[in-house]
Amino acid sequence: MSSPTDPTAPATGVPTPVDPTVAVAALAGHRRPYLIGVRHHSPALAVALPRLLAGYRPEVLLLELPPELGQWLPWLADPATTAPVALAGVLGDGGGPAFYPFADFSPELVAVRWAARNGVPVVPCDLPLTDPAWRExxxxxxxxxxxxxxxxxxxxxxxxxxxxxxxxxxxxxxxx
Incomplete structure (x- = not known):
């Protein structure tokens, strides 16, 4: 794992480590959220989310999804995709199924579609399907x-x- 670097440091080609105390203080000083917690299939949040995203203009969206399913995100965002729809995978070799359902009232689907319309990358941020923690x-x-x-x-x-x-x-x- 690489350590965070200071984006204001001169470009020398060598990463300059950031003091964690300084990084935490900088984050704590912000008054705008960095994360919007999402409940799967929340009609209330699905309605509010486009306005939140438009107001905060995120640079990237993190989506609770195993990285193996990330290649399917453009299909979810495609205007021709009609919900309900689901992504599915298998938990490791011989493991059980993993389903990720999306409906028009799913905040995740609303966010993926908003990101596609606004050129914002969506990054899966869950454990890989092969991780043994899924079967612990x-x-x-x-x-x-x-x-x-x-x-x-x-x-x-x-x-x-x-x-x-x-x-x-x-x-x-x-x-x-």
Whole structure:
């Protein structure tokens, strides 16, 4: 992994490391969001997202999607593609299926289409389908110690393997 470099440093051909304290202070000083958290299939966010994107004019969009499926993003953005549509892959050798559904009310699809119309690259930012982390635990099993806080919250919500906690806490309360 390469270390961040200072974009204001003279172009010497040698990257100049950035002091992490300076980088964090610079990010904390901004008053505009860098990330817009997206809930899959949120009609409320799908309506608001084009205005947010147009207002903030991002240079790049990160999409929760394995990198192997990134080659299909131009097809999702194509005006001739009619939703609902899904991308699918296989989790490693002999693993189970992975489905990524998109509908007209999916903020992800709205963002991909907006990015295509505005010349903004979309970069998949999830684990590769071949990563063993996809198969580390059975659905509905207790989180592995040291796993993410989100895993622990999901498991504590209702015991369901899906995102019930988000639905009850955020989605059901969203306007519209």
């Amino acid at each position: 635990r059975e659905p509905g099993a207790a989180p592995t110690p040291g796993r993410s806080f989100a895993d622990a919250l999901r498991a504590a919500g209702s015991g369901r393997a899906d995102e019930d906690l988000w639905d009850r806490s955020v989605e059901a309360r969203a306007p519209g």
